[in-house]
Amino acid sequence: MLNRRQCLFGLSVCLLAGRSGLSSAQAPTQPQTEIGIGEYRLGPGDRVRVQVFNEADLSGDYDIDGTGQISLPLIGQMTAGGQRVSDLEATILKALSNGYLKNPRVTVVVLTYRPFYIYGEVRLPGGYAYVNGMRMVNAVVLAGGYTPRARQGRLLITRLIDGKKTELEGNDDTPVLPGDIIRVPERFF
Structure with missing residues (x-):
């Protein structure tokens, strides 16, 4: 005869096996029109922090204005609205590499969302x-x-x-x- 511990163990194995057997058709899906925050595009009202490694004068916090622009030292006005964070990093990196810094490292973080x-x-x-x-x-x-x-x-x-x-x-x-x-x-x- 099975003791209580063996019964509980067997029951838990059955439950785990049943849960892992769900097909992808049974798993809940998200609508195609749903866009997650990873796809998020910056816009007016967002506040970002731009950090340029070892360049404190080029780093700072910036508000994206109503036209989608930010103003950065050395670079000047730059379009941030409509870009993903990674796109903005690449744009700033390219601008700083163009005669200002050798091998700049740039990080952009959203501080506050609109x-x-x-x-x-x-x-x-x-x-x-x-x-x-x-x-x-x-x-x-x-x-x-x-x-x-x-x-x-x-x-x-x-x-x-x-x-x-x-x-x-x-x-x-x-x-x-x-x-x-x-x-x-x-x-x-």
């Missing part, structure tokens, strides 16, 4: 600071929660994708990105 906005059937509509890893449910909570008339679980998101404003439908688990405009619709009953 805010997201939420309106409609929430208690406190407005603009809120973006935090990495945010989901729509977090945005609704920041906005004071749903009103009694809200159509919960369905959110409309206006997001800039490839330079075009695109309206997407989301739920509480959809990721929020900086600059998103979220509308919580009213229910009809």
Whole structure:
């Protein structure tokens, strides 16, 4: 007869085997239109830190202005809006290598992201600071929660994708990105 420890061990082995047997068709998938923060493109309202190794005078914190520009020492005005962080690093590196420094090492870090906005059937509509890893449910909570008339679980998101404003439908688990405009619709009953 099996003792209690052997039964628990056998049960855990069965459970693990069952979980690892999920096919990719059964695994939850994300919509094709969903863009993660790794794909994030800089824009007006973002604040970045540019660090040039061993060059304190060339390093600093910069706000991306309304036209998508930053002004760097030696280089001057440079377009940052619409670029990924890695693209901006490469652009600055190329500009500094062009007669200013030999083998510069450049790092760009986003210090603060532009805010997201939420309106409609929430208690406190407005603009809120973006935090990495945010989901729509977090945005609704920041906005004071749903009103009694809200159509919960369905959110409309206006997001800039490839330079075009695109309206997407989301739920509480959809990721929020900086600059998103979220509308919580009213229910009809």
